[in-house]
Amino acid sequence: MKILYAIQATGNGHISRAIELMPFLEKHGEVHTFLSGNNSTLQVPFNVQYKSKGVSLFYGNTGGLDYFKMLRAFNPIKIVKDAQQLPVEKYDVVINDFESITTLACKLKNVPCVHFGHQASFVSAKTPRPAKKDVIGEWILKNYAHGKANIGLHFEQYDDFIFSPILKTSILQATPQNKGHITVYLSHYSDAVVAKALSTIKNKIFQVFSKQVQQITWQGNICFMPVNNELFTQSLINCEGIITGAGFETPAEALYLGKKLLCMPIHGQYEQLCNAAAIEKFNVPIVQNIQTHFAEKVKHWLNEPNPKTLQLQQTTAQIVEKVVEQGLAFKSYHQQPLLNDLLNYEDFFPTVSTI
Secondary structure, eight states: EEEEEEEESHHHHHHHHHHHHHHHHHTHHHHHHHHEOOOOOOOOOOOOEEEEOOOOOOBBBBBBBOHHHHHHHOOOHHHHHHHHHHHGHHHHEEEEESOOHHHHHHHHHOOOOOOEGGGGGGGSTSOOOOOOOOHHHHHHHSSSOSSSSEEEESSSSSSSTEEEOOOOHHHHHOOOOOOOOOOEEEEOOHHHHHHHHHHTTTTTEEEEETTEEEEEEEETEEEEEEEOOHHHHHHHOOOSEEEEEEHHHHHHHHHTOOOEEEEOOOBTOOOHHHHHHHHHGOOOOOOOOSSSSHHHHHHHHTSSSSOOOOOOOOOOOHHHHHHHHHHHHHHHGOOOOSGTTTGGGTTTOOOOOOO
């Protein structure tokens, strides 16, 4: 069996999950990967057959998205070219982890795929949302990527197609300790902004993971560390608590380990506001910005009880089994590309970058 696994690489969470999934997927057949996006900082320890710049998210320095940089990098003509040349029709199972080019390729060629991952959980109206819904945000969550089947991942099983988070083996096998430091990962803020906010809290050591440093650097009680999967995992296992965005993978790991967790959603990213609504149910404080009375909020947080612990209902092997099962269920529906009857795109478009 041949499997195509399309991975969104606009951040580290999707890559981290893919690293864990790969050994389980390879038990089912030959796995090829398509990596879309260019601002992940994690090293990819598996072969990548297809790559595209895709649609990437970029962050500013003060907690929000850098829309100008995102718009400047957006190339719709290249996206269509890459979609047409991605050979989804050659695979028995296509797994799409919130990747728009694969969605378009499957639509153009009438090839079914499994929409898999955290974003797939938002197909369900039962998945938590903020009190005020965002129409554009809802549209993006439901249309940026989709498939014939949905296998969602979330903190709790809000619907019958939603399963437990996939956590790193090192997290699952860890014995958590409290060595007194606070782990910090706020990629949507600059180091200068983070340092200014934390420097007034003198009685704590902060291990801040930064995309801007190449080696460990101390600034008072703040230790800036390069983004590294192993370093971050050990910091998290041994920390007293973690301050991070309202993403999915890192909060899930923290909740599983029983760590204190303080979340700061990225401004303008609706998915993070949805996650914040779910995280609050675990008794986790949500802070909207780092500029206003942040030190007082952190000190108050450190004196509060730890949040409710995340319970896993399925193993990674069980989830992968379900994904492959759903993909194979649609195999008989594969048809020849419809668009090629109208136009021979190979005369116009170059091939997707192949490594």
